[in-house]
Amino acid sequence: MLVLxxxxxxxxxxxxxxxMFREAGIPVYDADAAVADLYVQGGAAVGPLEAAFPGVTKDGAVDREALRTRVLGDDAAMAKLNSIVHPLVGADRGHFFRAAEAAGADMxxxxxxxxxxxxxxxxxxxxVVASAPADQxxxxxxxxxxxxxxxxxxxxxxxTPDAEKRAxxxxxxxxxxxLEPARAQVAEIIATMRDPQKRPTRQQAPLEGQAKRGD
Structure with missing residues (x-):
């Protein structure tokens, strides 16, 4: 199973x-949605985050604005936050992979x-990087x-700056x-990944003229 x-x-x-990938039948794992589930009342991250950052929970759930204010601009606090949340997200992502494989997904x-x-x-x-002009x-x-x-x-x-991501x-x-040009680009990406002759390898440089048609 290919992972994009x-x-x-x-x-x-x-x-x-x-x-657009979902519309094309490709299972999509949303890391932000997974984090949101961890932050609701009874979520697995609520207790550990309150212990690490007292006062960032309210009514049994993580107050995302309070947490954001607590860690923004503080590298040590951000590292601690990641050390709590990332393993929980990783476990949830494992369930997603198993479900996709059971459903016969190729990507x-x-x-x-x-x-x-x-x-x-x-x-x-x-x-895949989603991008748009800076003014937009x-x-x-x-x-x-x-x-x-x-x-x-x-x-x-x-x-990471958008220009670096694109590169x-x-x-x-x-x-x-x-929307329609973007949807066409998504369809082309799916077709390229399903073609062993065109598909990039993990360490391969981006494919000029094919893979980066968004440029």
Missing amino acids: GLTGSIGMGKSTTAA VVLDIPLLYETGGDANMDAV QRERVLARPGMTPERLDAILSRQ RAHFVVDTGRG
Whole structure:
């Protein structure tokens, strides 16, 4: 079973791209959704996070805004957060793999926002990056409730730059061109991965002219 890593900086259309893979019949694992499940009342991360960061839970669930405020800009706190959450997400992802294999899937997509930042790209058969022009990115993100330019800049400072992601990716989906062009790029990626003659290897450089049609 082939494993595609899907990533992209905030506001680049990664969730929209993930939905297009689902529409095409490819199972998608949403790391953000998995984390959200860990944070709800009774979630496996609630107790450990309250112990590590007293005051970040409310009514038996993790207060995501309080947690974000506690760790943002603090490398040690972020490392501690990751050491708690990542193993729990890994266990949940294992269940996803087993279910996909049982269903006979030939390919899955792992939607992971910080794929490059955590080194997870090394475990993928290929990496897809969702991208868009920087002005569109800022417009999308600043339209979100509670978002400010300062907060956006702080988030971006902790993410691998979009240009580097595009350079390292095997495939780029340009979401700035509209839904149908992006959907066509997703279909081409699936076809390329299913063709042993065209499929990139894990260590292979990105395929110019085919794999990076989003450029």
